[in-house]
Amino acid sequence: MSEALTTSAEAAFFQALQDDLDKTAGDEQGLGPATRLYLGISEQDKGDLFELEDEASTYNDELQSPEEVEDAANAEVEAVPPADQVAETDAIPVDDAEPAPLEAAPVEGEVVDEGMVDEELPPEPPPQPEPKPEPPGRDQFGNLFANRQAHPLVLAEVLRGRYNDSWVKWEPETLWWTIRRDFGRIGELTREKVMALRVALQTAFPWQDWDVFENCAVAWNDHTPIFGAYQPLLPSQAAFAVSILRELHPGLTFDHEISAYLGAVCDEAGMSYAPEEWFPGAQPLLDRKEWLVAFKADVESAWAKISPMSAAQIAKIEFQANPLDIHIGRLIAVREYLATRESIRQKLLAIERPVVPATSEPPAMAL
Numbered sequence: 001m002s003e004a005l006t007t008s009a010e011a012a013f014f015q016a017l018q019d020d021l022d023k024t025a026g027d028e029q030g031l032g033p034a035t036r037l038y039l040g041i042s043e044q045d046k047g048d049l050f051e052l053e054d055e056a057s058t059y060n061d062e063l064q065s066p067e068e069v070e071d072a073a074n075a076e077v078e079a080v081p082p083a084d085q086v087a088e089t090d091a092i093p094v095d096d097a098e099p100a101p102l103e104a105a106p107v108e109g110e111v112v113d114e115g116m117v118d119e120e121l122p123p124e125p126p127p128q129p130e131p132k133p134e135p136p137g138r139d140q141f142g143n144l145f146a147n148r149q150a151h152p153l154v155l156a157e158v159l160r161g162r163y164n165d166s167w168v169k170w171e172p173e174t175l176w177w178t179i180r181r182d183f184g185r186i187g188e189l190t191r192e193k194v195m196a197l198r199v200a201l202q203t204a205f206p207w208q209d210w211d212v213f214e215n216c217a218v219a220w221n222d223h224t225p226i227f228g229a230y231q232p233l234l235p236s237q238a239a240f241a242v243s244i245l246r247e248l249h250p251g252l253t254f255d256h257e258i259s260a261y262l263g264a265v266c267d268e269a270g271m272s273y274a275p276e277e278w279f280p281g282a283q284p285l286l287d288r289k290e291w292l293v294a295f296k297a298d299v300e301s302a303w304a305k306i307s308p309m310s311a312a313q314i315a316k317i318e319f320q321a322n323p324l325d326i327h328i329g330r331l332i333a334v335r336e337y338l339a340t341r342e343s344i345r346q347k348l349l350a351i352e353r354p355v356v357p358a359t360s361e362p363p364a365m366a367l
């Protein structure tokens with residue numbers, strides 16, 4: 001009890017309380033509800049009034065019953081968030097937990113285990129397809145189809161790069177309209193070259209029929225073919241046509257009729273030696289002139305020494321007006337003509353094109 005002075009009302013209350021205690025003499029059943037609450041007596045049965053002291057010790061300063069204290073404790077437990085929702089920074093350290101090992105800093109000059117480095121490296125990315133040139137168009141080859149000296153193989157490559165292999169089976173009107181739309185104007189001579197390419201890509205006639213061979217060769221050598229008329233070729237023009245056909249279909253061989261035509265061209269030009277790379281199958285026909293076989297051997301031997309030389313080196317040679325030098329001069333003319341046509345081809349193919357991601361390879365040309 002506090003030593004502070006009490007009022008008359010408080011004194012009367014305490015006196016009434018004391019009277020109630022004297023009347024019960026150990027029986028708390030006669031106490032009123034207010035008195036029982038003030039004294040901390042629970043609703044449960046008590047055998048002895050002295051147990052009130054033990055029960056009163058369970059009450060807190062706010063005069064809460066044991067049931068209220070238990071409910072408050074349960075509420076505090078529920079207020080604690082689950083372990084999976086607690087942030088790592090809020091975790092309470094445990095003294096018994098084993099500390100994580102510390103990694104030593106690498107020493108300068110120390111060799112690091114390669115196996116450990118490989119495990120730390122990220123996986124290598126999958127290989128990417130190489131970029132492919134953008135399909136040819138007007139920006140790169142706008143003047144090609146109007147050029148009278150357009151190389152046939154360049155025409156074939158540009159058309160294949162733009163239309164794959166479908167262009168060889170289109171109707172001529174469709175092909176001309178499409179080329180005009182995508183590349184610009186197309187000349188009449190270029191149309192003859194393109195039609196000759198279509199024949200060579202779809203059939204074997206240029207390897208079998210001398211007339212078809214001649215018409216294709218005339219167009220590819222920048223002349224307009226006249227169907228049904230004989231237009232004899234020069235040895236250089238025939239060799240150029242052979243080189244084109246061999247690139248279009250390397251596996252095909254020339255029939256005897258084409259070899260006879262090439263032999264006639266070489267014989268008409270006064271040649272006794274016809275290299276196989278330019279005139280396949282023509283030499284056995286020229287060898288029928290038995291009186292020229294020995295001379296042919298001299299020309300072949302001289303050409304084996306001169307053919308590896310460059311044009312500048314050949315220009316320094318002083319040729320004489322003798323049969324051997326004349327025949328060597330004819331072979332040099334064929335070689336220079338082929339070199340000129342090849343230089344035109346390389347200049348056209350050297351045009352840079354924009355690079356785009358690769359998609360798929362175009363189908364190969366077929367007969």
